[in-house]
Amino acid sequence: MREEAEAVLRRLAGEHARLRDDQWRAIEALVADRRRVLCVQRTGWGKSAVYFVATALLRARETTGPTVIVSPLLALMRNQVEAAARAGIHARTINSANLDEWDEITEQIHAGAVDVLLISPERLNNPDFRDTVLPRLAATTGLLVVDEAHCVSDWGHDFRPDYRRLRTFLAGLPERTPVLATTATANARVTADVADQLGDALVLRGALDRDSLRLAVLDLPTPAHRLAWLADHLDKLTGSGIVYTLTVAAAGETAEFLRSRGYAVASYSGQSDDTDRRAAEQDLLDNKIKALIATSALGMGFDKPDLGFVVHLGAPPSPIAYYQQVGRAGRGVDQAEVLLLPGPEDAAIWRYFASLAFPPEEQVRSVLNALSTDRPLSTPALEPIVDLRRTRLELMLKVLDVDGAVRRVRGGWLATGQPWEYDAARLRRVAEARTAEQRAMREYATTGDCRMEYLRRCLDDPGAAPCGRCDRCAGPRFDSEVSQPALAAAQAFLGRPGVEITPKKMWPTGLEAVGVPLRGKIAPGEQAASGRAVGRLSDLGWGSRLRGLVGPESPDAPLPDDVAGAVIEVLKAWARGDDPWPARPVGIVAVDSRRHGQLVRGLAERVAAVGRLPLLGAVRRVGGGAGPRGNSAQRVLALHDAFEVPPELAERLATLDGPVLLVDDLVDSGWTLTMVARLLRQAGAPAVLPLALAIAG
Incomplete structure (x- = not known):
């Protein structure tokens, strides 16, 4: 059998290629012993050689279904399809980019014409794939390969909840179906967790040195x-x-x-x-x-x-x-x-990426309560109900799905009614592990x-x-x-101030369900125009300076001269650049800021003085807007009726024949400027040009 394996490898990698003993041990365990194998091996070790050679040997020995490779990236899938062809192995992939080929590929699988099928972990819970393709595929799989298997473990550095659905796939495999899981980045804890999820796995761990x-x-x-x-x-x-x-x-x-x-x-x-x-x-x-x-x-x-x-x-x-x-x-x-x-x-x-971790229990429970109906709710429909950004909401739903508390169906998500416990102790230990990893870095x-x-x-x-x-x-x-x-060139490049503030054009979905009568497109007569900011908080150049000025823990302070100078440069470039403002502003309006009132007032006064423009006043905060909110729907809900245009400002707006410059400190979601601009437009402002010190992100 090893001679046959070597011949396959030569077709795959060239006439001089030879299997190393550790690769052969993995192939032998899969083909001869029908084991479940976890390979923790350095990058470049040759894991694709193992599963392609094992596939060829299994397909030659008996009538089995295809090897199914669960892989996280389309880039890898494209490379693997090309590599397989060199060894005479017919590989196909099912992903979101080839929906029109699904039926053809499924027919080829059932006809035995596909040797390798590559899918993403997310595909395992696509309702159509899960309910129509997956059961038959699992029942006929000849070899299951779990690539980048550290993603299975929430102790791992790149945990992906969709990988946990492999447990369902594993449970549907015929008895003695071989399984290969591979990773180069698993410490002892992650290795033990992945091996436990595989069940009775042979762990082959190699040295991780890379001598090049x-x-x-x-x-x-x-x-x-x-x-x-x-x-x-x-x-x-x-x-x-x-x-x-x-x-x-x-x-x-x-x-x-x-x-x-x-x-x-x-x-x-x-x-x-x-x-x-x-x-x-x-x-x-x-x-x-x-x-x-x-x-x-x-x-x-x-x-x-x-x-x-x-x-x-x-x-x-x-x-x-x-x-x-x-x-x-x-x-x-x-x-x-x-x-x-x-x-x-x-x-x-x-710290920012750590803030995207699994939400607190009360937010999870609010989602489960919202889903306790017979009607599925989509992710956008859930957003007005729960205060989570969409990425965190989707991550949470995937975890709940894997845990059996919710189920993804056509049209969204449903609660299953199964008991579910919030594992606070484990989440705390995972967070502590992340902190230790940062210290180690x-x-x-x-x-x-x-x-x-x-x-x-x-x-x-x-x-x-x-x-x-x-x-x-x-x-x-x-x-x-x-x-x-x-x-000097780098300092000049990074010192250039000015990024665009893109205006909102659509209201978030589902606002009417929480009592906010806004939906669809924002009326053109109520929109803000394109705006400008000095920079982003994540910029290499201005980011650090702006984080110290308008970041979440920054104190209120007067406008520094260097930042004021940058604002003036932004305005000059805006007036004369490739995408200039539609008309010169005729007045300035400030946003009433709870956190940086002195800073925003100073900014408005400085721009008014330099531009020789009247400072028309400030849009007054009258409630709501209690701190940053998780998603767009929640932010609009918090900001709706949170501001008002004072009568004296409304009188001035009604007499204007040009745009107003709307001044604020930080654009986070963009909804504060959107809501305030809407009020100003309703009060008679012909156009609103947002100007801020920074954009979050």
Whole structure:
């Protein structure tokens, strides 16, 4: 059987390819012993070779159904379909991008013409797929592969509730159906949790060293220094690679700056269009660009063997997540540079993402109570009822679905009526684990010991030992010096103020159900126009300055001169730029701010003085709006009737023949400016141009 396996591998990977003993042990356990196997192996170990070879052997020996691979990313699916074809294995994928092919693929599966079917974990609970395709698929599966299996565990760095639905899939498999779960980023706790969910699993754990990676950390004082360092050194890094950032805004800014310095780069994030993401991936694979500037959306599944470097502008929140991302590099080359450029702003970004954790019990119970009917409710219909942002609401519903408390059906969600307990103790322990991971990531950046050994110890690798290659073992290969021209260019680039405030055009769904008589499109005569802000709180340049001024814990204070100057520059560019305001403002109105009243008044007065415009007054807060709200519907509910236009301001608005400039400190959801602009338009303002110091996010 091993000779047959070696022949399949040669078709897959070339005439010189040979199975290592650890790969063969996994294949033998799957094919000969029909075991459930968990492989915790370093990135680049060759997990796809294991499941493709096992598939070929199983399909050749008896009539079995296809191998089903549950994979988190379409990028991986595309790569795997192409790889399978090289070994004569017919692979197909069912995903949201090929709905018109589902019937054809299902017929091919039933006819035995598909060797490998790749699906996403989310597909397991699509009502049509779950109820019509999944039962028959589970009953005929020849091999189940769970890729990136650490996602099964909520102790893992990238927990995805949809992965927990694999328990249902596992329960429907015929007896002795082999199962392979693979991951490179599981410590002992995650490994034990995943193995327990698989049931009676053979755990094959290998050493996690990557002898091609040369790890280093560079301590640079500001975002401008970090961008300047990249501009000076990117062309000195061998081949092409990935520059990871912590936020979408940072990815866009970094790509724009590096292009301005002559580099061929592209940006990549979860907000990018799928066509653009695929084109960017292909350009990197073809070495048409020097680097892809990416968020963690480019992570699991992207495979480029000759990737020469991975640089992080900002540290991920855990050493385990960091190891997973740097594992993209050096798979098919002798040496690859892995550089971390941490920043003091990293911790604030970690805190934001930690705030998206599972909600408190009272919010969960309110959702369960709302769903205790015979009529399903969609996620948008639930938003006016529960104070959660949509991403947190959807995550919570998925967890409740996995726990059996709710069920996804056509039209939304239904409560099942099954008893459900809020596991506060486990959630607290998971939160404590996240805090410990953040502390460990800070220690990684400052350790005086071997960096690879440190990462391996975080992953509970018993063979962790000094690597002899990192900057602590072998000395630094790069210094932190930046050239004055590059630094000046980066400072000028990041110092440019001005981002657009996009106006709202539609009211949130379901407001009428909670007594707010608003629905559909916002009437054109009640809309705000496009506005401007100095920057985003997540910006590399102005972000840190603005967080200290209008962030959630910032005190009220007078408007600083440097920020006032930035506001004036924004107004000048707005008046003369490529997308200028429709007409020059004829007056200024301030928003009554509870948190930063002095700051907003100072901003309005400064702009009025510089622009020689009358300060018409302020829209008065009369109630509601009790702090930030979770989602759009809840914010509109809180803000409805929360402001009024004083009579004297209304009289002035009625006489105007041009736009008013509406001044506020922070645009979070955008609904405060939307509601206030609506009042001003109703009071007679011909147009409303929002102006704020910052945009959240």
